[in-house]
Amino acid sequence: MRTEKAKALGTCFVCGQACSANERLIFENPQAVRHHTCPKDKLLNALRKRAEARGCTPKELLLMRLAEMQRRIVCALGEVSFEQFCNTGPQGFVTLRLSESGFDISVEVRPVFMLGVIIYHETLMTPGSLQQRKAQLLAQVLESASPHGLSMSNGLAETQMLDRLKNGEDHWDGRKKADLALEILSAEGIAFKALSFVEKDHELTLQTFAKSPLRLQQLTQQILGRLGLLDAN
Numbered sequence: 001m002r003t004e005k006a007k008a009l010g011t012c013f014v015c016g017q018a019c020s021a022n023e024r025l026i027f028e029n030p031q032a033v034r035h036h037t038c039p040k041d042k043l044l045n046a047l048r049k050r051a052e053a054r055g056c057t058p059k060e061l062l063l064m065r066l067a068e069m070q071r072r073i074v075c076a077l078g079e080v081s082f083e084q085f086c087n088t089g090p091q092g093f094v095t096l097r098l099s100e101s102g103f104d105i106s107v108e109v110r111p112v113f114m115l116g117v118i119i120y121h122e123t124l125m126t127p128g129s130l131q132q133r134k135a136q137l138l139a140q141v142l143e144s145a146s147p148h149g150l151s152m153s154n155g156l157a158e159t160q161m162l163d164r165l166k167n168g169e170d171h172w173d174g175r176k177k178a179d180l181a182l183e184i185l186s187a188e189g190i191a192f193k194a195l196s197f198v199e200k201d202h203e204l205t206l207q208t209f210a211k212s213p214l215r216l217q218q219l220t221q222q223i224l225g226r227l228g229l230l231d232a233n
Contacts, residue, residue, distance in 0.1 A: 011189030013226050014038040015196065018189075032226055040227055043195045047229075050201050056209075058229055063220045064204040065194035066185065067212040068103050073120075073181040076105040081165035081172040083109060084125055085134060096120040096184070098193065102200045120184045133172065137161045182215050191219055195227075 012019050012034045019025055024036040034040065044058075051061040076096050083094045092111040095118040099105070113121060125133065141157045141164070152160075164170070171177050185191050 012038050014040050046198050063212055064209040065197055066216055067208040068204055070181045070185055072103045072105045073184055074177045076107050077171055077177045078166040079107040084172050092124050093121045102197055119190050
């Protein structure tokens with residue numbers, strides 16, 4: 001538990017980690033603070049060099065990194081949906097953790113919520129809520145099969161339901177996974193981690209950049225604006 005002396009002052013706009021009152025900080029302006037160990041010029045120079053090597057602009061490269069993070073989060077949300085319907089243990093939380101050195105996302109079930117460690121969490125459904133939601137989703141699967149004259153057993157319907165939860169477009173609660181991923185990525189500090197993912201650039205593709213939604217482009221603009229790189233087109 002944080003003491004008053006170590007109370008968080010927000011997040012570093014370069015690395016995305018929490019800033020505390022008991023460490024040396026640099027205030028770019030009243031809204032932007034960074035650790036003294038996080039020189040933005042070093043990260044920006046690395047971004048420029050990697051962009052040149054790929055034949056694109058820093059803006060395009062950052063957008064590709066954010067798009068890859070979004071893609072990984074969408075896949076992880078499928079795992080979260082699956083865990084909600086397959087975990088029958090005690091109440092707890094399904095969590096997403098972003099790797100410190102790349103785009104990898106891990107999904108874990110935790111008995112307690114750990115502040116500052118994860119990028120997203122959901123409370124596990126109670127048995128009653130789980131049965132109610134499962135019945136609704138199973139009914140949707142059976143209903144989608146009937147217009148095609150298909151007869152489906154409950155076992156097959158449940159298998160298809162779990163496959164939709166894991167690989168489909170919708171989260172277990174009906175939200176679009178892509179929209180939820182953007183909400184997670186837009187949270188303060190998380191998107192800025194993409195600045196340090198230099199060693200992962202070989203995983204990126206121009207197709208990922210081309211498909212990026214407008215909100216992701218706006219997030220890229222916001223980051224570059226705070227770093228003073230908006231003129232890097």
